[in-house]
Amino acid sequence: MDAQPAPIEPDTKDWTVVITRGCPECGFDPGYDVGSTGRRLRAAEPAWRERLTRADARTRPAATTWSPLEYAAHCRDVLRVMRGRLEQMLAEDGAVFEEWDQDAAAVADRYDLQDPAQVAEEYASEVGATAAAFDAVGADAWERRGSRAGTAFTVATLAVYTLHDIEHHLHDVEAR
Numbered sequence: 001m002d003a004q005p006a007p008i009e010p011d012t013k014d015w016t017v018v019i020t021r022g023c024p025e026c027g028f029d030p031g032y033d034v035g036s037t038g039r040r041l042r043a044a045e046p047a048w049r050e051r052l053t054r055a056d057a058r059t060r061p062a063a064t065t066w067s068p069l070e071y072a073a074h075c076r077d078v079l080r081v082m083r084g085r086l087e088q089m090l091a092e093d094g095a096v097f098e099e100w101d102q103d104a105a106a107v108a109d110r111y112d113l114q115d116p117a118q119v120a121e122e123y124a125s126e127v128g129a130t131a132a133a134f135d136a137v138g139a140d141a142w143e144r145r146g147s148r149a150g151t152a153f154t155v156a157t158l159a160v161y162t163l164h165d166i167e168h169h170l171h172d173v174e175a176r
Contacts, residue, residue, distance in 0.1 A: 005060065005063070005112055008064060008065070008066055008103065008106070009064060011103070015161070015164070015165075016151055016161065018030060018160070018161065018164045018168075019157045019160050019161055019164075023164060023168060025168065025171070026164075026167060026168045026171035026172075027171075028163075028164045028167055028168060030160045030164070032160075032163075034134075034142060034156045034159045034160065035137075037131070037134040037159040037160075037162070037163050038130075038131035038132065038133075038134040038135035039131070040163055040167070041079075041127050041130060041131040041134070041162075041163060041166060042127060042128070042131045044127070044166050044167060044170050045123065045124055045127045047170055047174070048072055048075065048120065048123055048170060049120045049123070049124065051068045051072070051170075051173050051174070052068065052069065052072055052116040052117070052119060052120040052123075053116070053117075053120075054068070056068070057069045057072075057116045058112070058116065066106070066111070067112065068173040069111065069112065069114060069116050069119060070106060070111040070112055071169045071172060071173050072116075072119050072120070072123055072173075073106070073109070073111035073114050073119050074102060074105075074106060074111065074169065075123060075165065075166050075169050075170075076119060076122050076123040076126050077102070077105055077109075077126075078102070078162065078165050078166065079123070079126035079127055079129075079130040079162070079166070080126050080130075081100050082130060082158065082161075082162040082165075083126070083129060083130040083133050085097050085146060085148075085153075085158060086130075086133050086134065086137075086155065086158060086159075087133065088146060089144045089145065089146040089153070089155050089158065090137070090141055090144060090155070093144045093145055094145050094146065094147075095145075095146040095147075096146070096147055096148075097146060097147065097148040099148070099149060127166075130162070134159055134162075137155055137159075141155055142154065142155045142156040142159075143155065143156065146158065
């Protein structure tokens, strides 16, 4: 088995600020129409697919930065986790989410060794399902609530948080 690269230093930044303030790093504006979340998630899929076909998809630009493959695997899993949270909020107003350690998932699931073509297919499947789930949110459900580790979300702010994660990481890999 291939030696595992050094783990990336866990990101401790509170990214929930993007829900209200946006993101100066990638230019994300949280003031978009959340009803377009599904469309925007789908719009990112071709760029992720293309990025995973490049010869350097497995290459970390620095020892402290994920490769495009690792970012794509992370985004695939973000979509799955956030869709689960959305479904939980729609079923139970005031839902409390389990913690998900993204850094531990990257190490345990060996994002660095996954097949880029398979990750592209899995990402496409997850983005399709998650986009459809956000498309199906009724007008009366956007304010349903949930929380994680004391941080409150509505379905609308969960949509913003999810979309930012996908678009931000695409910005990360395209900026290389």
